[in-house]
Amino acid sequence: MRWTLKPKPQPEKLKALKEALQVDEATATLLLQRGIENYEDAKRFFRPSFEDLHDPFLMKDMDKAVARIEKAIANKENILVYGDYDVDGTTSVALMSSYLKTKHNLVYTYIPNRYDEGYGISYKGINFAQENNFSLIIALDCGIKAIEKVAHAKTLGVDFIICDHHRPGAETPEAVAVLDPKQDDCNYPYKELCGCGVGFKLIQALASKEGKTAEDLSEYLDLVATAIGADIVPIDGENRVLAYFGLMVINSNPRPGIKAILTQVKKTELTITDVVFIVAPRINAAGRMKHGNYAVTLLVEEDEDLATKYASEINEYNLDRREIDKEITQDALKQIEEQKEQNRLTTVVFHEDWHKGVIGIVASRLTETYYRPTLVFTRSGDKLAASARSVKGFDVYNALEACSEHIEQFGGHKYAAGLTLKEENYEAFKQAFENEVSTTIDRDLLIPEIKIDAQINLDDITSKFYRILKQFAPFGPSNMTPVFMTENLIDTGYGKCVGEDKTHLRLTVTQPEVSTRIVCIGFSMGDKLDIISENKPFKAIYSIDENEWQGNVSLQLKLRDIKE
Structure with a gap:
């Protein structure tokens, strides 16, 4: 591991922010590293607001997309909502189709088959649309490079609206509207939306025509937060607002499909990390093992009993996926070794x-x-x-x-x-x-790098400090879980290897002239036991976590690496 300590902020900025917010140096350092330099920045960061979302009509072609959908509804046209079979694609299709169905009853969905159509827009999907009298396809999380396919659709009388977030090529398809903030000539202020996020901006624009706000659409944000987590996009700017309120929906009133997944794992109060490792793999498993349609069906289902049934089926696909990926990984590792x-x-x-x-x-x-x-x-x-x-x-x-x-x-x-x-x-x-x-x-x-936000001592780790850290969530790219380094740590004599196969390291540490003692857990770090033995001083990098044991909650250090 390469340990890289982030540069300290400028002393005058650090002093000003500490005084403005009445916080300690470590907290002010973390905020400055995230571009937060004053009280107003901090307020937006710690208290996300729907008012921080941008006007969707700032996105290039948004007016054209809205006009074409309104025309389709007025003329009673069949609309096909098309998206990829991964989490971002299926959540996008669920979001767009379920919203449009509140306005129009001629809305259907299409997810390409991973095995005979592959990613993105397919000729098979376009021909399906033409054969079944669809005059408008709304493509989500795909389409930005489908130049020939969109041109083919045009010859068949099928219009396209593209909602994508992937990088465009030298030219863009000749669709009715191309919504993608990464287009060079798109002046939308935030460039890092996921596909489902672009879809949300489209329904926000449609709803605004009826005088509704983004807050009125909050019931769709459980889907957006799931896509943000799964697609590993930056969690700053608009994505932070959407993820923040989306997690609130997931934890208070999720749609039946997501609720059914959470019931299976008996998990309460999800973080974005839980969404990535619990919800997303199950949604993904449908497209990986069977067909992405199963995921869309689960996500739009309103009946709780049916949602429970669908979630159970998808969980089986996920268990199969785990077995298969374990076998293939072993085969691939063996192939690499044999090829030398x-x-x-x-x-x-x-x-x-x-x-x-x-x-x-x-x-x-x-x-x-x-x-x-x-x-x-x-x-x-x-x-x-x-x-x-x-x-x-x-x-x-x-x-x-x-x-x-x-x-x-x-x-x-x-x-x-x-x-x-x-x-x-x-x-x-x-x-x-x-x-x-x-x-x-x-x-x-x-060489894997671990970036360290700040160097602190054990007595800086207080319950108040941790309460503030929790408010930095949701975490993800551009706002990762804070990582700290502490030197001159000494094991109090209880360090040992734990776990079924003794691969994890558990110890209690202190520092000279400091009364604080705190438990550390290092997963897959059992081979480093000798570094901490015999009262040898060592340094560690870690994140701060909570450990609940027999009803007692205490702070612990989740070790990332240790060195002599």
């Missing part, structure tokens, strides 16, 4: 029988193991399909773009992407990808 390619700066593996629905998860696991840009390929029809994952700081999308001569199709983000290519191009692509990464990556990025 540990000296490469990339990981590229392929097996024609690997389950296409889980290769993205496997790519993430391989990235965690070897910490380098990773591609996992499997066969998809007459082509090879892959999921790409990257390491922090390296743009895998740009690397794929540099290898595009070998690729049929690709799309995605800085850290996660997907592609297809012809099998005869696999070896050439593999070498080109290695060459591109080798010549562009900073070698430091191949």
Whole structure:
């Protein structure tokens, strides 16, 4: 691990913020690191408001999108709501279709089949629309690069409204409206919405025509918060507001589908991290193992008994997914070892029988193991399909773009992407990808980095300090859980390996001349027991957490790493 201590803020700014907010130095430091420099900034950060959301009509083509939907409703046209089979796509489709159905009864949904249509807009979906008399398709979380497909739809008399958040190419489709804040000529103030967030801005614009506000649409924010967490977009600006109020809905009055998932896991008071690890994988499992339609059906269901039934089925898909991804990960690790390619700066593996629905998860696991840009390929029809994952700081999308001569199709983000290519191009692509990464990556990025927000002492860790830290939530990119470093720690003599296979480290620490003692837990850190033994001083980086045991709640340190 590379430990990187973030630079201290300017002393005059630190002093001014401490005085303005009446907070300690550590809290003021954390706020300044997040761009919060005065009382008004802090108020917006700690007390998100619907008033902080931007006018949806600032987004390019929003007026055109609203006008076309109003025309479709007035003329009683069939509307097809189309979205991808991942969490962002299925929540987007659930949001848009359920809202439009309150205005219009000719609204239907379409999720492409992962296995014969792949990501994004498909010719099969367009032909389905034409054959079933749909004159308008609203595409969510996809479509920004579907130039030829949207042109094909136009020849069939099918209009498109595209709501996307992926990076556009050199040209955009000739749709009725293209809503994507990442377009160069879009002046929308916030660029990091997820697909479901763009969909929410569209329903916000539609509702505003009836005098309704974003707050009147809060019942849809459980879907938006789920998509924000699952799609790993920054949780700042508008996303922070949407996630904050979305979590309130999830924890107080979620839709029956999400409530049914939470009942299965018997979890109360979810954080955004819980959404990522509990709700999102189950929604994702439908598209991975069966069909994304199952997820949409669950998310729009209003009957609690039916929602419970659907959630139970989806949970089974998730259990199957876990088994399969465990097997494929083991196969892939074995393949890497046998190829003796540990000296490469990339990981590229392929097996024609690997389950296409889980290769993205496997790519993430391989990235965690070897910490380098990773591609996992499997066969998809007459082509090879892959999921790409990257390491922090390296743009895998740009690397794929540099290898595009070998690729049929690709799309995605800085850290996660997907592609297809012809099998005869696999070896050439593999070498080109290695060459591109080798010549562009900073070698430091191949060592996992932990960024430390501040160095503190144990006596700085009080219940008041923790109460303030909790208000920094929801956490995520651009507002990660604060990480601290403390030096001269000493185990009080109770340090030991715990857990079924003794792989975790549990200890109680103190510091010289400090009366505070606090319990630490280090998951998968049992091999570091010797560092803390025999009263040897050590330093640790950690986040602060709560531990509940037999009804007692106490603060504990969740260790990230320790060093002598």
